[in-house]
Amino acid sequence: MEKDTIQKEQEFMRLLQEALKQARQKGGRISRGEISELFGAFDLQEDQVGQIEAYLKAHKVAVGGDPGDEEALGEEERDFLVSYREMLKDIPKLSDSVLEAVKISAMAGEASAQRELAEQMLLNVVDIARLYAGQGVSVEDLIGAGNEALAVGVTLLGHLEGPQEVEGELGRRIMDSMEDLISMMLDDNALGRELEDLANLVADKAKELAHSLGRKVTPAELAGEGEVTQEQIRDATRLTGGAIEDLDT
Helix, strand or coil, X not given: CCHHHHHXXXXXXXXXXXXXXXXXXXXXXXXXXXXXXHCCCCCCCHHHHHHHHHHHHHCCCEEECCCCCCCCCCHHHHHHHHHHHHHXXXXXCCCHHHHHHHHHHHHCCCHHHHXXXXXXXXXXXXXXXXHHCCCCCCHHHHHHHHHHHHHHHCCCCCCCCCHHHHHHHHHXXXXXXXXXXXXXXXXXXXXXXXXXXXXXXXXXXXXXXXXXXXXXXXXXXXXXXCCCCHHXXXXXXXXXXXXXXXXXX
């Protein structure tokens, strides 16, 4: 392998580690714009971008669009973000030294410090939600899930070794809550499609047999054809409220 190629691979791996470091400093998130800027010296191909994102996601880093870029969102979601960010402006931003003291107090279990820390992290929740947008869950619901995880997370910091670990710990909890919500939504959608497919299958088979017999068919007659079972017919009938046109229930 040529020396130049080896050096490029080493630099690529170094930048991967740098991207991971930057993401962890921001609570476990990084935008595609930040990745492009970091790897600016490389003419990244699509497969390389995919490798970078897969590596970061495997290390519990959320990768998404730039938080300020809301063009991909619907008008309703953009309006929500504008009004929500406007509301968060009323929360005074603490200096780095004061915030560190709040983190230490929160780690020690002081309730008022935990509440203040949660307030300071609310905008982080918005940025993380923006990274997870477009995966079947509204930004508002993502923020809601993140805020709930944040409220719980600030009370569970006693095991950390120092305040420098706080944002990363809370960021991971926020991301996990959003990923769980997306996963649950995907599962629900898959189940819904499966049930819809079942209802359509039973309706199609009932229509075929009814056309052949010149009348509506009974569940027993339809099941007797061997293409759908009695259980599937019952499920489809229940799902449609008994509205399968060619089935005599």
